[in-house]
Amino acid sequence: MNANVLRIGTRGSRLALWQAEWVQSRLQELYPELTVRLVPISTQGDRIQDVPLARIGGKGLFVKEIEEALFDGRIDLAVHSMKDVPSVLPTGLILACIPQREDPRDALISRNGRDFSQLPQGARIGTSALRRQAQLLYRRPDLEIVPLRGNVETRLRKMEEEHLDGIILAAAGLKRLGLMRLISACLPPELSLPAIGQGALGLECHQDNGWVLKRIAPLHHPATALTVSAERSFLRRLNGGCQVPLAAHGTLAGQTLTLTGLVAGIDGRCLLKETVAASLSQAEELGVHLAEKLLSKGADRILAALDIRPKPLGS
Numbered sequence: 001m002n003a004n005v006l007r008i009g010t011r012g013s014r015l016a017l018w019q020a021e022w023v024q025s026r027l028q029e030l031y032p033e034l035t036v037r038l039v040p041i042s043t044q045g046d047r048i049q050d051v052p053l054a055r056i057g058g059k060g061l062f063v064k065e066i067e068e069a070l071f072d073g074r075i076d077l078a079v080h081s082m083k084d085v086p087s088v089l090p091t092g093l094i095l096a097c098i099p100q101r102e103d104p105r106d107a108l109i110s111r112n113g114r115d116f117s118q119l120p121q122g123a124r125i126g127t128s129a130l131r132r133q134a135q136l137l138y139r140r141p142d143l144e145i146v147p148l149r150g151n152v153e154t155r156l157r158k159m160e161e162e163h164l165d166g167i168i169l170a171a172a173g174l175k176r177l178g179l180m181r182l183i184s185a186c187l188p189p190e191l192s193l194p195a196i197g198q199g200a201l202g203l204e205c206h207q208d209n210g211w212v213l214k215r216i217a218p219l220h221h222p223a224t225a226l227t228v229s230a231e232r233s234f235l236r237r238l239n240g241g242c243q244v245p246l247a248a249h250g251t252l253a254g255q256t257l258t259l260t261g262l263v264a265g266i267d268g269r270c271l272l273k274e275t276v277a278a279s280l281s282q283a284e285e286l287g288v289h290l291a292e293k294l295l296s297k298g299a300d301r302i303l304a305a306l307d308i309r310p311k312p313l314g315s
């Protein structure tokens with residue numbers, strides 16, 4: 001490691017590079033004497049583009065190879081989209097910094113700029129996220145959900161090639177890529193509750209790398225970190241991943257943290273949603289409380305049907 005060079009590991013997609021470049025620019029502004037380099041790293045999630053993630057399974061499809069580069073010293077810092085980071089990190093690594101969140105909502109890009117309510121009967125909507133699929137079908141069981149993988153540009157191209165009526169992507173990704181003009185409607189959380197950590201970035205490094213920890217500290221946004229912590233605690237308690245339609249989103253008002261969570265069947269026929277609130281200092285406990293509230297109301301049966309076993313505390 002060179003004391004004046006900081007190497008950032010990132011996926012190679014345009015969105016991931018934009019995110020890493022944003023961190024690079026902030027660090028160069030803060031430390032003009034520092035050289036910050038980007039190290040693009042291919043991940044399994046990037047390489048396997050033709051299969052829905054739920055079928056590939058496994059955790060950390062978009063982070064594993066980048067964490068390996070942290071362990072073997074090829075990089076000093078990893079920049080991730082928080083929604084792609086599993087709820088449990090490898091021992092020795094920490095999410096040391098979570099910058100301010102971008103718009104967490106899902107966005108609809110539709111033919112003729114139609115809003116969700118204006119989608120025609122039987123409209124064909126592209127997404128591979130089971131969370132999005134379940135919530136759309138819950139509201140509109142007539143829709144045909146078409147699996148759609150790949151980076152943002154690929155999904156936009158497939159919308160035309162496959163003559164889809166619309167596609168669903170994260171508003172954050174579209175905003176960062178300067179594609180807001182394509183958005184037909186941002187979906188309210190009541191209609192499409194965001195993915196855990198959606199819109200937030202996570203900066204991961206060795207827990208004992210004081211040199212990096214000190215430099216990235218000014219980028220940390222405590223309010224975002226609190227909401228993401230509660231959302232991830234919910235995910236961890238349910239032992240969820242991309243194979244199950246889970247969603248959660250936290251918001252802050254004054255000293256109160258409010259967390260809404262959802263567990264649904266893939267076809268959207270059953271969907272459980274609850275909202276809980278607590279003081280800011282209870283973020284982790286709030287996520288567990290919400291998960292257990294949903295389990296007690298039947299989420300355990302939904303998860304069992306998907307062969308997901310929630311993790312009791314301390315396990």
Ligand SMILES: NCc1[nH]cc(CCC(=O)O)c1CC(=O)O
Nearest residue numbers: 081083169170172173198199200
């Ligand atoms: N692997 C997909 C992914 N991971 C993060 C984002 C959006 C950016 C974010 O949530 O910060 C996306 C694209 C999407 O969901 O449309």
